[in-house]
Amino acid sequence: MARSVDLGASFLPDLDGVCEVLLVRHGEQAFVPNMVVADGIDAPLSDLGRQQAAAVGERLASTDIAMVYASPLQRALHTGEAIAGHHGQTPEVRDELQEINLFANVPQDVGLLDSIGADAVRAIYKEANRTNMWDAYTHSEPVDAFRSRIVSTIDQIIDSHLGDRVVVACHGGVINTYLSHCFQSAIDRVCTIHHTSITTVRGVDDRRAVVSVNDFDHVKSLQTEINPFNAS
Numbered sequence: 001m002a003r004s005v006d007l008g009a010s011f012l013p014d015l016d017g018v019c020e021v022l023l024v025r026h027g028e029q030a031f032v033p034n035m036v037v038a039d040g041i042d043a044p045l046s047d048l049g050r051q052q053a054a055a056v057g058e059r060l061a062s063t064d065i066a067m068v069y070a071s072p073l074q075r076a077l078h079t080g081e082a083i084a085g086h087h088g089q090t091p092e093v094r095d096e097l098q099e100i101n102l103f104a105n106v107p108q109d110v111g112l113l114d115s116i117g118a119d120a121v122r123a124i125y126k127e128a129n130r131t132n133m134w135d136a137y138t139h140s141e142p143v144d145a146f147r148s149r150i151v152s153t154i155d156q157i158i159d160s161h162l163g164d165r166v167v168v169a170c171h172g173g174v175i176n177t178y179l180s181h182c183f184q185s186a187i188d189r190v191c192t193i194h195h196t197s198i199t200t201v202r203g204v205d206d207r208r209a210v211v212s213v214n215d216f217d218h219v220k221s222l223q224t225e226i227n228p229f230n231a232s
Contacts, residue, residue: 002016002017002018002202002204004207007202007203007204007207007208007209008202008209008210008211010211012202015163015164015165016163017162017163017204018162018163018202018203018204019157019158019159019160019161019162019163019164019165019166019202019203019204020164020165020166020200020201020202020211021154021157021158021165021166021167021168021200021201021202021203022060022063022065022165022166022167022168022198022199022200023154023168023170023174023175023178023198023199023200023201024056024079024080024083024167024168024169024170024196024197024198024199025079025170025171025172025175025193025194025195025196025197026045026049026053026071026073026075026076026078026079026169026170026171026195026196027045027046027048027049027050027051027052027053027056027075027078027079027195027196028045028046028048028049028052028195028227029043029044029045029046029049029075030043030044030045030046030049031043031046031227033113034111034112034113034114035111036108036109036110036111037103037106037107037108037109037110037111037112037115038108038109041073041099041101041108042073042074042075043074043075044074044075044078045074045075045078045079046227048222048223048227049075049079049195050078051219051222051223052079052195052196052219052222052223053078053079053082053083053196054082055196055218055219055221055222056079056082056083056196056198056218056219057082057083057085057086058086058218059198059218060083060086060167060198061086061087063165064165065083065087065089065165065166065167066161066164066165066166067089067092067161067164067166067167068080068083068084068087068089068090068091068092068166068167068168068169069091069092069093069094069097069157069166069167069168069169070091070092070093070094070097070168070169070170071093071094071095071097071098071099071169071170071171071174072093072094072095072097072098073098073099073171076097076099076169076170076171077091077093077169079169079196080167080169083167083169084167091169094153094157096149096150096152096153097150097153097168097170097171097174098171098174099170099171099172099173099174100134100140100141100143100146100171100173100174100177101140101141102134102137102139102140102141102173103137103139103140104139104140104141105139105140105141106139116139124136124137124138124139128189131187132187132188132189132190133187133188133189134146134147134173134177134188134189135188143188146173146177147177147180147181147188150174150177150178150181151177151178151181154168154178154201155203158203158204162204172192172193173188173189175193175199176188176189176190176191176193178201179191179199179210179213181208182201182208182209182210183210190213191213191214192214193214194214194216194219195216195219196216196218196219197214197215197216198212198215198216199212199213199214199215200212200215
């Protein structure tokens with residue numbers, strides 16, 4: 001079993017007694033201006049998002065992966081399928097891996113601009129970018145409950161896969177929340193997580209080591225800029 005000092009080593013000889021989790025953000029979603037809130041919550045992959053998902057699938061095709069888990073939201077599930085298909089697998093869907101619903105308490109059948117207005121939306125995003133805290137989103141689902149479900153779900157996956165490498169296809173907020181937990185950070189959003197980037201965490205018992213964050217080399221050959229509607 002890996003010593004604590006070795007858990008985050010770049011070249012760990014084997015995963016004996018250790019779980020290595022590859023946290024993969026979904027591909028770019030198809031956002032449009034002032035889209036209906038409910039549609040944005042479960043937005044599909046864009047054309048670029050499908051290319052990104054294929055690229056991360058190819059990137060991990062030769063990697064030994066015991067299981068692929070995925071959020072049920074279609075952008076994450078389809079990204080997980082693009083990875084799992086190379087390994088003869090189907091992703092195991094975990095509802096608890098869904099992204100934080102930052103606008104849970106506004107009407108879901110209209111756009112945000114129609115619901116709370118452009119000035120309010122700008123003020124929310126300005127405060128969120130200033131603080132890097134989910135609490136800045138004043139219409140969000142309960143933030144503490146979101147943090148708890150993400151940490152407990154990923155910890156359960158780790159505990160179930162000692163000796164394995166697994167993929168968790170999920171969301172930028174999910175990955176940032178787990179990184180914040182691992183780093184014992186005072187902020188929720190540690191960094192911007194790029195679409196289909198790979199963040200590697202290892203765990204055993206109550207020990208966690210973040211090995212790498214936000215590795216998106218596999219999309220650089222097909223992407224040179226970010227859609228402004230998908231800037232975070």
